[in-house]
Amino acid sequence: MTPEQATLPFMAEDAIASHSPKGNGQGRASNLDGRERARARYFGPDRRLFGIFEEAATPSDRGVVLCHPHGADYDSAFRSFRILGTRFSRAGFHVLRFDYLGTGDSWGDTEDASIGQWTQDTVAAIHELRTSRDLRQITVVGLRLGATIAALAAADCGAVDQLVAWAPVVEGRDYLAALRARHQLWLNDERRSGRGRSDSDEDLLGYRITPMIESDLENLTLSSISKLPAPSVYLLNQEASADPPQFASWLRARGANVDADVTDGPTIWSRTPSMPEAAVPNRSLQMIVNWVAGASR
């Protein structure tokens, strides 16, 4: 592996929500002022994890690690996560977005993965961002299964100051059931169209759920983790997501400072055909950035 660090000037938010193949390009952000430096590189053990590192717009000793959701949720939420990263960068945080092993651009396939592996990947990402910038404060932000993995990793490494759990998967069994239901709906549509005859129980919405991951999810309960993930936790939920009051109670019982909000906006992780591909839950993103900026002062 060539340890090349590729750099790019990340623009502010280049809005292309009005994406049209024949558009004239107007309406997109055109301001090149305030460029932020970013790097695309592999890191971690054997450099198997792919990450995008964004520099804080102003000198800073604070960093944010972003934990993607899993599978089809990852595809749907990718654009929002990039915008979230840029907003954190502009707000004065160093940012690392990365892919777990067997996902995105990272090495391996789903067969190599497990919840335990992805937790260790997140610990490696936290370590990488903290040491590469000599940071004083680290916040971990995750969406759906990414929020759960973020909490597990934070509890494991004990080096996270704030945790943001955005629509976290509290019960793995429920998440798996919902994923199967969504897959079945899709599969029914396919069969009505005469397709999808070669189904496998291991495929859910384009991604393989191996026996290992299935078993991990069946046994995953967020409120049963052994240690407090962070002294300050922000729980953000949207209408269609699971309600985590049990997790909030568990955190508070162990002395965590917990803020919880419910907001509306597109649930980008379970995108419906009527939802534009470029839909971004701007309000949720801003609430997250505002909370982290306030909590980390």
Next chain:
Amino acid sequence: MTEQGVVFSGQSLVGVLTNADEESDAGQPIVVFLNAGMVHRVGPNRLHVRLARELALSGFTSLRFDLSGIGDSPARTDGASLRDAALRDVRDALAFIAKERHGSTFVLVGLCSGADLAFSAALADKRVVGGVLIDGFPYHTFRSGMHRRARQYAWHLRGRNWRKLVGADNPVLRRLRRSPKAVASPGSLRQRDVPSREEATAGLHALTERGVRLLVVSTPDRDYSYRRHFADTFPTVRSDLVKVTFFPDADHTFTLRANQDRLIRTITEWISCFQ
């Protein structure tokens, strides 16, 4: 095989190079993956990543990158139209790997709008010697119109909507009464930026005369597509350089793993013609 993150084109386009072992990739064209719609460079259901690594094992180096405004690449700020911007991005990508990997020839791979772009980019750059065009050429034919109507009938029958089916306000019958010519008119579907059918026909002739090899893959997940769609759409394009494959069980983004595996096998077998 190694992979590395890269940024090029004035440090604005983000991608990943998948390098085949040096001893095995001498003289092979370099494969370039183009975005499928708004999906970032890993491809729908991570298809590009899996395919890139399989191709590397066969000796082909590849680049998957994000066009400006998609995935990790910021939008261009020069006011170019999205079509011009995309063509410039591809040109910049080819220039980058030509320099980085001393590549002189390229194979472009694209799905949906990526196929449309691959076709246009292949016409624009003579270093392109091959293309994998998946669910491209979105032109209606008379038969695709009939297929669509048959599906609508089937939907009504399954839904027991008999009254609606035989009634005067039956939307299917209304469509059947229309002139076939209106249904058969070419056009861009789902706002895709495609040339006219006549321009596409001329382009295919130009590519085959240039010796460019094409693998045309289609699925029935678009209302214009069926097994003989390419042959019906381009009856004058008859060349050994164009291989057409239909995946009757696949959806547009190859969601099921079995279909992904079959597509990867099909492409890796086809690309061996460059070895």
